[in-house]
Amino acid sequence: MTAGEDFSPPLQEYSGLPRGPLSERMPGQAVIEELLASHQLDPPRGRLGRLFGVRPLGVETTPWYWGALGELEVGRILGSLGPEWTVLHAVPVGNRSSDIDHVVIGPSGIFTLNTKRHAGQSVWTAKGTFLVAGKRQPYIRNSVYEADRAAKLLSAAVGRDLRASAGIVIVGAKSVTVKEKHQTVAVLTPRQLVRWLTRRSPVLTPQQVAIISAAAVRPETWKRNPPVLQVPGLVASEFAALGRIIDQARRRRIGWALAMLLTAFGLLSGVLPTLLAGSLLSP
Structure with missing residues (x-):
């Protein structure tokens, strides 16, 4: 589909950017729902555990939490896009519990974004290869599939062939090295995201954006x-x-660690002078 191409008459009734059930979903909602459900299975902390700031999340639950924080950060960035853009988060898709982290529709096209949070780790990618701390990840392949699926479903909903572009947004990494760009998948940092979306040439008219958005906000699509x-x-x-x-537990761990350091410093500052004095006065 190209800019200015007409849709069928029934769909031309849409004007403006519509809202629907999916437009209300918060960034990371699918991940957060999994986190909250998984957290119900975490062993409860006892009184001493709470006192000493034992982590409230289990080993299996923690990745859901960090993933949610990554999607929330990307969601905040996407919130800066202008009113001519439709942004959907945590879009349920397929027959299982899969979802698309972010679907973005605007003048420069349709985009599916996959958020990955890798705090303090090195990311390296070239074409179809994607490494996190030296370990291969299937992010490129998954993103291609995700964009193709979104284009197919939206095309069926509006009755026109559509294309979607894929992006992987890396949050919190120590470094992101794109050695060679993939043909259809962009690997981005949060700072690059808005520019990547908005600096492209327009391919959709406002009416086309509105029509596609009207389909996208419907769960049945x-x-x-x-x-x-x-x-x-x-x-x-x-x-x-x-x-x-979680924040309270972290503050308590930090508080106890500082208390132990101060106690150790106090003991050393009192004991060392005594030991030195004794050694100097001894025959």
């Missing part, structure tokens, strides 16, 4: 039998409450 969606406000509230518990 993405899944034959869409699930009952949880209320974003409730999910956000539970996540915020969990975040406060």
Whole structure:
């Protein structure tokens, strides 16, 4: 489809950027829902555990939390796009619990974004190869599949052939090295994201953006039998409450560590002078 191409008459009734069930979902909502469900299986902390700041998340639950933080950061960045853009988060797709982290529709096209948080690690990519701390990851292949799937589903919904571009947004990495660009998948840092989206030549008219967005916000576009969606406000509230518990535990661990250091420093500062004095006065 090219800019200015007409759609069928029934779809031309749409004007402006519509809102629907999927437009209300918060960034990272699918990951947060998995986190909250998984956290129910974490062993509860006892009184001493809470006192000493034992981590409230288990080994299997922690990656969900970090993943949610990454998607929230990317969501905040996408929130800076202008009103001519439609941004959807955590779009349920397929027959299982899969979702697309972010679907973005605007003048420069349709985009599927996959957020990956790799705090403090080195990322290296060249064409179809993607390494995190030297370990190969299937991110390129998955992103190609995700964009193709989104284009196919949206095309069926609007009755025109559409294309979608794929992006992988790397959050928190120590370094991101793109040795050689992939033909269809862009590997980006958060700082590069908005420029990558907005500096392209326009390919969709405002009417086309509105029509595609009207299809994209409908859960039925993405899944034959869409699930009952949880209320974003409730999910956000539970996540915020969990975040406060995590932050409190971290502060307590830091407090105990500082207390131990100060205690050790105090003991050394009192003992060393005594030992030195004794050695100097001894015959």
